[in-house]
Amino acid sequence: MGCQASAETPQTGYSAAALYNLANSYARAGKPGMAVLNYERARLLAPNDPDINANLRHVRESLQLPAEPHDWFGRAVVGRPAVIAWLGVIGLTIVGVSLLFRRPFSGPRWLRSAMAVVGIALVGLTVCNAVLIWPKLHEGVVIVAGTSARVSPVPMGDPLFVLPEAETVTMTAEHEGFVLVRTRGGRIGWVSQANLAPVLPRN
Amino acid sequence: MRQRQSHGILLVAIIAAHVAMIAPAAADTPLVYATIEPAQITLGQSAKYTITNLGNGTDSISLPVVSGLAFQVLGRTQQFEFVNGTMLASTSTVVRVTPQIAGIFTIPGITPKAPPLVLQVISDQPAAKPLGPHLANAPVKPPIFSGESLPDGVRLTPDGSAFIRLTVPKREVYVGESVPVEIEVGMRSGFVSSLNGLPKLTGDDFTLNNLSRQPERSEKLIGGIPFVLMTWHSFLAVVKPGTFSLGVEAPLTVKIRTRPRRDSRLDDEFGDPFLQNLFGATVPKDIDVSSPASQLTVLALPADGRPADFHGAVGEFKIATDISPASAEAGEPLTLRMRVAGSGNFDRVDSVMLEHLEHWKTYPAKSSFSASDGFGYKGEKIFEQPVIASNPGAQTLPGLSFSYFDPTTRRYETAHSSPLSVMISPALAERTLSPAQVSARAATAPAREFQSGLRPDHILAGDSANSLIPLYLRPAFLAVPSILALAFAGAWFGTRRRGQQYSARVRIGPRAIDRELAQMRAAAAAGDSAQFFHSARGAVQRALGARWQMAQDQITAAEVHARLGSEGEDVRRLFALADESKYSGHDFKVSDFARWLRVVRLLFADEKSL
Numbered sequence: 001m002g003c004q005a006s007a008e009t010p011q012t013g014y015s016a017a018a019l020y021n022l023a024n025s026y027a028r029a030g031k032p033g034m035a036v037l038n039y040e041r042a043r044l045l046a047p048n049d050p051d052i053n054a055n056l057r058h059v060r061e062s063l064q065l066p067a068e069p070h071d072w073f074g075r076a077v078v079g080r081p082a083v084i085a086w087l088g089v090i091g092l093t094i095v096g097v098s099l100l101f102r103r104p105f106s107g108p109r110w111l112r113s114a115m116a117v118v119g120i121a122l123v124g125l126t127v128c129n130a131v132l133i134w135p136k137l138h139e140g141v142v143i144v145a146g147t148s149a150r151v152s153p154v155p156m157g158d159p160l161f162v163l164p165e166a167e168t169v170t171m172t173a174e175h176e177g178f179v180l181v182r183t184r185g186g187r188i189g190w191v192s193q194a195n196l197a198p199v200l201p202r203n
Numbered sequence: 204m205r206q207r208q209s210h211g212i213l214l215v216a217i218i219a220a221h222v223a224m225i226a227p228a229a230a231d232t233p234l235v236y237a238t239i240e241p242a243q244i245t246l247g248q249s250a251k252y253t254i255t256n257l258g259n260g261t262d263s264i265s266l267p268v269v270s271g272l273a274f275q276v277l278g279r280t281q282q283f284e285f286v287n288g289t290m291l292a293s294t295s296t297v298v299r300v301t302p303q304i305a306g307i308f309t310i311p312g313i314t315p316k317a318p319p320l321v322l323q324v325i326s327d328q329p330a331a332k333p334l335g336p337h338l339a340n341a342p343v344k345p346p347i348f349s350g351e352s353l354p355d356g357v358r359l360t361p362d363g364s365a366f367i368r369l370t371v372p373k374r375e376v377y378v379g380e381s382v383p384v385e386i387e388v389g390m391r392s393g394f395v396s397s398l399n400g401l402p403k404l405t406g407d408d409f410t411l412n413n414l415s416r417q418p419e420r421s422e423k424l425i426g427g428i429p430f431v432l433m434t435w436h437s438f439l440a441v442v443k444p445g446t447f448s449l450g451v452e453a454p455l456t457v458k459i460r461t462r463p464r465r466d467s468r469l470d471d472e473f474g475d476p477f478l479q480n481l482f483g484a485t486v487p488k489d490i491d492v493s494s495p496a497s498q499l500t501v502l503a504l505p506a507d508g509r510p511a512d513f514h515g516a517v518g519e520f521k522i523a524t525d526i527s528p529a530s531a532e533a534g535e536p537l538t539l540r541m542r543v544a545g546s547g548n549f550d551r552v553d554s555v556m557l558e559h560l561e562h563w564k565t566y567p568a569k570s571s572f573s574a575s576d577g578f579g580y581k582g583e584k585i586f587e588q589p590v591i592a593s594n595p596g597a598q599t600l601p602g603l604s605f606s607y608f609d610p611t612t613r614r615y616e617t618a619h620s621s622p623l624s625v626m627i628s629p630a631l632a633e634r635t636l637s638p639a640q641v642s643a644r645a646a647t648a649p650a651r652e653f654q655s656g657l658r659p660d661h662i663l664a665g666d667s668a669n670s671l672i673p674l675y676l677r678p679a680f681l682a683v684p685s686i687l688a689l690a691f692a693g694a695w696f697g698t699r700r701r702g703q704q705y706s707a708r709v710r711i712g713p714r715a716i717d718r719e720l721a722q723m724r725a726a727a728a729a730g731d732s733a734q735f736f737h738s739a740r741g742a743v744q745r746a747l748g749a750r751w752q753m754a755q756d757q758i759t760a761a762e763v764h765a766r767l768g769s770e771g772e773d774v775r776r777l778f779a780l781a782d783e784s785k786y787s788g789h790d791f792k793v794s795d796f797a798r799w800l801r802v803v804r805l806l807f808a809d810e811k812s813l
Contacts, residue, residue: 014669015663015666016661017662024658024660032653045671051658051661058657059657081675082673084673084675086674092687097691126675130673133673137672137676154589155591156569177534177564177591192534192535192591193534193630194532194630195534195535
């Protein structure tokens with residue numbers, strides 16, 4: 001039912017719910033690579049959505065792929081990026097005001113100090129969120145089963161290892177239609193762009 | 204006749220072994236002898252060559268060296284033997300002898316006085332017919348030569364024991380052309396001990412392809428005399444035009460008679476070369492058998508009509524192309540193949556395949572060659588080029604071409620292939636499918652483990668973002684905090700600058716501070732309380748006015764309380780004492796002056812630190 005409802009909605013942009021529904025459809029269609037890709041994209045918009053995280057974990061565990069490490073700090077500072085962004089702006093404003101009106105302001109010193117701390121904390125929250133999100137923006141998902149990672153960025157390069165479908169890798173470089181990837185296990189190899197989809201769409 | 208030869212070999216081995224065993228034992232010297240069995244084997248088999256050392260077993264024994272035979276020590280054994288009633292310790296070394304070519308091999312004696320051993324290796328090819336007494340009556344193939352006169356290109360050695368012949372199919376060739384040739388070495392049975400090397404060309408103007416393959420072996424009657432024929436097939440090439448002399452030669456070991464012919468008439472009639480060896484009728488001698496030189500004209504390739512993609516291929520070729528798979532996704536590599544089949548110089552058959560094709564990414568091609576004739580003149584060379592389509596849809600790859608020079612027609616030819624069609628579908632990651640489309644395509648997909656247990660879909664709320672990039676990383680949004688930061692920074696610097704300018708006007712210099720303190724000290728020394736506190740209040744007002752960027756008369760007890768709170772208690776008390784001393788005339792003690800002097804000095808110290 002959800003599929004039909006989302007299919008009828010015009011796609012004018014990216015929506016966490018639409019991406020989540022699309023990922024569910026791919027999962028039910030037996031395409032775990034595209035499912036994980038769209039779950040990851042949905043997480044960029046709604047990082048703390050329990051359904052997205054649960055289904056992503058379910059697909060990965062069913063494929064016996066390595067689970068994401070438990071990161072309490074990441075959970076603490078990751079929120080909706082749009083909200084975090086505006087909180088950072090507010091924090092910057094508070095810090096600026098506390099510095100600007102330090103001399104003529106005749107109120108107690110602790111109040112000015114408290115304002116500065118709150119502002120810095122909000123800016124710090126935004127910076128931490130960006131630091132945690134940044135690697136996600138350079139990740140890709142293997143969408144073709146049995147993708148070969150090669151020693152060089154050419155089709156006839158010697159294969160180093162085989163990547164399972166739906167594995168998430170870090171993309172470190174690109175060359176002539178190939179992407180240099182690093183797995184969570186630390187292995188490095190060149191993969192054809194056709195077999196890999198970046199979490200952050202190119203266009 | 205063949206049976207008689209076998210008996211002869213056995214007799215030689217037995218006699219040699221007995222003579223070698225008895226004579227040295229009687230001389231009370233270490234006895235070393237060797238045996239080989241069997242004396243006749245088929246090519247591909249091995250014979251056991253045993254070296255026995257009676258007496259001092261520590262003597263080192265060197266293996267014989269015979270061209271065409273490989274010796275490999277398998278092991279050593281030690282035992283005791285009775286020789287003429289004397290028990291001797293014996294050491295036996297077992298050696299595997301593996302022939303590399305067919306022929307009759309003479310293994311030198313293990314000691315200078317020991318007789319040589321003979322190993323006959325026959326070919327395992329069914330075409331080879333054994334020689335024997337029945338040969339004259341048996342139906343045999345007609346000899347390649349007959350009569351007293353030999354055909355052209357054949358020249359026997361002076362003793363008539365061997366010949367070598369080079370057969371070239373044509374006398375005019377082109378530079379770079381591969382010309383198939385046949386090299387035939389004829390060895391008279393019983394008169395040639397061994398072939399000591401592969402045939403080679405006598406001139407430096409030609410190159411001969413590898414002859415390491417096993418030659419064909421046959422036996423023929425030439426002028427009524429049996430010959431063993433070894434035949435190699437290969438091809439030669441030449442790199443420069445001109446007229447060159449061409450010949451071929453090969454190293455042999457032949458047996459030379461050591462007795463006058465009339466004395467060895469019985470040997471010839473008996474016809475067994477091994478008995479001749481035994482009784483010293485012949486000695487081995489290394490010779491080179493060579494063919495008569497012939498002339499070969501090499502023509503340069505014509506410059507007119509040479510195609511741009513000609514890489515030096517000379518011969519007759521055909522091409523065929525294919526691509527696999529026939530359908531793929533955009534970005535997925537496909538393999539374009541071109542097969543060049545025919546005959547000629549395949550080492551010069553080359554192609555760059557496709558280059559700089561629009562909407563395609565092409566990679567360098569690699570090639571592989573498989574010969575169909577065993578020596579590389581005929582076969583097929585396959586070029587494989589990875590190509591990647593960047594755009595989806597029905598794509599067409601242009602036909603390929605291959606240019607070569609045909610020595611038969613004496614002109615350049617260009618073979619063309621037909622264009623190839625391939626269907627390219629959009630890459631999976633680039634497809635914009637709706638969940639309904641995905642579900643529709645999934646109807647035929649097999650069920651997998653993760654398809655169950657998913658949480659249900661969400662209801663769309665209508666909120667959407669233009670990009671998945673977080674807001675704080677988008678350039679448009681980054682302008683907001685940037686402008687804010689710049690505005691605050693500008694305002695802060697402006698305020699600071701104004702403050703600095705005001706401070707410069709009202710700030711008390713070090714001399715003024717010293718002067719104020721000197722006045723206070725003078726008033727204290729004079730016991731003038733009113734003057735002391737008046738000076739102290741003025742000094743404090745100037746100091747705080749400079750710090751807060753305010754006029755001196757605006758520094759009151761109330762302002763101090765508002766700004767400093769409890770920390771300004773001493774200042775407010777000083778202001779009160781100043782009023783008290785001025786209006787009430789109250790006198791203070793010297794200790795009070797000292798205390799308030801410290802307070803003011805501390806205040807000035809703070810002002811200096813600002």
